[in-house]
Amino acid sequence: MSGPTPAEIFHQEAQDLLEQLEHALLDLEDEPRNSDLIDSAFRALHTIKGSGAMFGFDAVAAFTHHVESAFDHVRQGRIAASPALIALALRAQDYIRRLIEAPDREDQAVAQPILDGLATLVGGHTAAKAPSAVAPAGQASTGWRIHMKLPRDAIAMGTNPLLLLDELRELGTATVRAHGDDIPDLQALEPSACHFAWTVLLITEKSRTAIEDVFMFVIDDMELSIDELCIDLGAAPSQQSAAVSGVATSVASSDDKTAGGMTPAPQVASADLAAPTRRDARPGQKASRAAESVRVPAERLDDLMDRVGELVIAQSRLNQVAHASNDPQVKTIAEDIERLAMELRDSTMGVRTVPIGSLFGRFRRLVHDLSAQLGKEIALVTVGEETELDKTVIEKLNDPLIHLLRNSIDHGLETPEGREEAGKPSCGRITLTARHAGAEVLIRIADDGRGLNRAQIRARAEERGLIAAGAHVSEDDLFRVILEPGFSTAASVTDLSGRGVGMDVVKQALESLRGRIDITSTEGRGTELTLRLPLTLAIIDGLLVRVGTARYVLPLSSVEECVELSSAADARSRGRNFLNVRGELVPFLRLRELFAATAPADPYQKVVVMSAGKLRVGLVVDQVIGNHQTVIKSLSRLHARVQMFSGATILGDGAVALILDVSPLIEFGQGQDDRMRAAV
Numbered sequence: 001m002s003g004p005t006p007a008e009i010f011h012q013e014a015q016d017l018l019e020q021l022e023h024a025l026l027d028l029e030d031e032p033r034n035s036d037l038i039d040s041a042f043r044a045l046h047t048i049k050g051s052g053a054m055f056g057f058d059a060v061a062a063f064t065h066h067v068e069s070a071f072d073h074v075r076q077g078r079i080a081a082s083p084a085l086i087a088l089a090l091r092a093q094d095y096i097r098r099l100i101e102a103p104d105r106e107d108q109a110v111a112q113p114i115l116d117g118l119a120t121l122v123g124g125h126t127a128a129k130a131p132s133a134v135a136p137a138g139q140a141s142t143g144w145r146i147h148m149k150l151p152r153d154a155i156a157m158g159t160n161p162l163l164l165l166d167e168l169r170e171l172g173t174a175t176v177r178a179h180g181d182d183i184p185d186l187q188a189l190e191p192s193a194c195h196f197a198w199t200v201l202l203i204t205e206k207s208r209t210a211i212e213d214v215f216m217f218v219i220d221d222m223e224l225s226i227d228e229l230c231i232d233l234g235a236a237p238s239q240q241s242a243a244v245s246g247v248a249t250s251v252a253s254s255d256d257k258t259a260g261g262m263t264p265a266p267q268v269a270s271a272d273l274a275a276p277t278r279r280d281a282r283p284g285q286k287a288s289r290a291a292e293s294v295r296v297p298a299e300r301l302d303d304l305m306d307r308v309g310e311l312v313i314a315q316s317r318l319n320q321v322a323h324a325s326n327d328p329q330v331k332t333i334a335e336d337i338e339r340l341a342m343e344l345r346d347s348t349m350g351v352r353t354v355p356i357g358s359l360f361g362r363f364r365r366l367v368h369d370l371s372a373q374l375g376k377e378i379a380l381v382t383v384g385e386e387t388e389l390d391k392t393v394i395e396k397l398n399d400p401l402i403h404l405l406r407n408s409i410d411h412g413l414e415t416p417e418g419r420e421e422a423g424k425p426s427c428g429r430i431t432l433t434a435r436h437a438g439a440e441v442l443i444r445i446a447d448d449g450r451g452l453n454r455a456q457i458r459a460r461a462e463e464r465g466l467i468a469a470g471a472h473v474s475e476d477d478l479f480r481v482i483l484e485p486g487f488s489t490a491a492s493v494t495d496l497s498g499r500g501v502g503m504d505v506v507k508q509a510l511e512s513l514r515g516r517i518d519i520t521s522t523e524g525r526g527t528e529l530t531l532r533l534p535l536t537l538a539i540i541d542g543l544l545v546r547v548g549t550a551r552y553v554l555p556l557s558s559v560e561e562c563v564e565l566s567s568a569a570d571a572r573s574r575g576r577n578f579l580n581v582r583g584e585l586v587p588f589l590r591l592r593e594l595f596a597a598t599a600p601a602d603p604y605q606k607v608v609v610m611s612a613g614k615l616r617v618g619l620v621v622d623q624v625i626g627n628h629q630t631v632i633k634s635l636s637r638l639h640a641r642v643q644m645f646s647g648a649t650i651l652g653d654g655a656v657a658l659i660l661d662v663s664p665l666i667e668f669g670q671g672q673d674d675r676m677r678a679a680v
Helices: 006-030 035-054 058-075 083-101 108-122 161-171 208-214 237-253 285-290 298-324 328-352 363-374 391-412 416-421 454-463 475-483 502-512 567-573 662-679
Strands: 141-149 173-179 197-204 223-231 353-355 377-383 388-390 427-437 440-447 516-522 526-534 539-547 550-555 559-565 578-581 584-590 605-612 615-621 623-631 645-650 656-660
Touching: 006 035, 006 083, 006 363, 035 058, 035 083, 035 161, 058 083, 058 108, 083 108, 141 161, 141 208, 161 173, 161 197, 161 208, 197 208, 208 223, 298 328, 298 539, 298 623, 328 353, 328 623, 353 391, 363 377, 363 391, 388 391, 391 427, 391 440, 391 502, 391 526, 454 475, 475 502, 475 516, 502 516, 539 605, 539 615, 550 623, 559 578, 559 615, 605 623, 605 662, 615 662, 623 645
Parallel strands: 377 427, 550 656, 584 615
Antiparallel strands: 141 197, 141 223, 173 197, 353 388, 427 440, 440 526, 516 526, 539 550, 539 623, 559 605, 578 584, 605 615, 645 656
């Protein structure tokens, strides 16, 4: 498999930088004087500009330069990080993303208003340009002697030293001297290695920090010293030129190749040299940092997970062979393979999981823009960003969560005036929470708005024939009506909602993830939606059971206990479908009847008690075989509407076992419970 192209590398890195920029800009709205946030935004812009120029994205580099210049003024304290500047920067970020995706589609109709707005905000402060060689008479400036030497593999790793020198020239008047004494003989020359060092004499009004910022992304691996000199710029231009030339001559004639050892020419007044800022590369430092994270294409992780799944199936077959064998050595090897397969499975699943904070962070911009569009004050609070979830689930959750957030903002939260009339703070609050619960991840979207209008939902449902007029409907069933395709209580269609499509998208996405949604609401106080999702989509621990001659897998995370159902207890429960488990009545389902099993039932059947949240149901099976590492295989499209099964797996003997989906079974069992109670 060929590696990514330079353009693909830039795309990947730019997406991370654009997210960093967006987060910094949104945080700046609350903390406009936070220098760390300002520096973070500037660094992101600076890197996008430099990398864009390096990889041939000239339009990206040229446009980003103007935004970077504006933030340079913010860093220098000349202008403030005002809401207007942040809004323009967010628009600029969108345009930069667009340019990266389609570099040949520049749109001046979009770009020019942004640039004009930046020019207006910057005002009399011109964009950063190279200062003139001669400063006005009497003005004090600073001279700097900079010695830089990059690591040997810098060019091979993508660093262009000429671009670094060009950035130094942009800061002021620069005289550059290259040192090539380390160049080896032609036979030993490595074409991709960096053998040069450079000494730069720079006259600038910029600070030491501005010079260090040029090297911010390579400073840890290089040798760098920055020594301050004092030059009288009030002297005549000829004397100033002589001063610079004299220092350059002293650099050229000096045998000492380090900046600290060079002697200034007589024309330059000697000053106390600032302590050199030297960052020497330590052996192994680069390798250890590179080992912290490695960018791997997602398809490679998917392939790896597939291979691990096949290994688990093969290991299951080996276990069956080992149990049938009397050779202790075969059994020992099978146990070792099983242990290693489980460790490899856990490690691979750990690689596939990512913090959900990477998803939550995308919604800050959505809330920011909708808040301005609808004229509502909204605070987004996120909790549990460190909760890890399978990357496949993360990718498929983006659209459902967007729909839920838009509904909460548009339908749930009131206007500031409406909230004040209801005795609430004018600023609405939406809370995004993620946490682990066994083998599930619970994602909660809660708002403190007006809540769901039960009467309105029922009237609309009866109008569409989803609920019979006057029929008794539980609150949970009533709220689930809003998930039906095309259902909407909105009086009119807007840009945000009213077509009844959003919640249907949520329902379909959750079904594809083997998840479900719980809805609770209190009128006048808000609505809470909880998404229940499996921790992984690839391999689960299951409980293998037999019903008749067929075998099925139950997710072990949902199994509470197994109890025996004797013939007498079975006879007593006929017609009632309830089992007394330590004083608590639990509805149960006979899977033999549900799946129309024809083989004779075992004399002593077992009841597997399953749970999901507060709901419990028992499943009557003929035999509990034992634990089973289950590699989930998706069912075909022909079985897409079969709700009792979430997938299938291959057993050690090559047979196929269906994986039961607990939620529909529990809902079916609870429905029987409700029908029995209503009949009584």
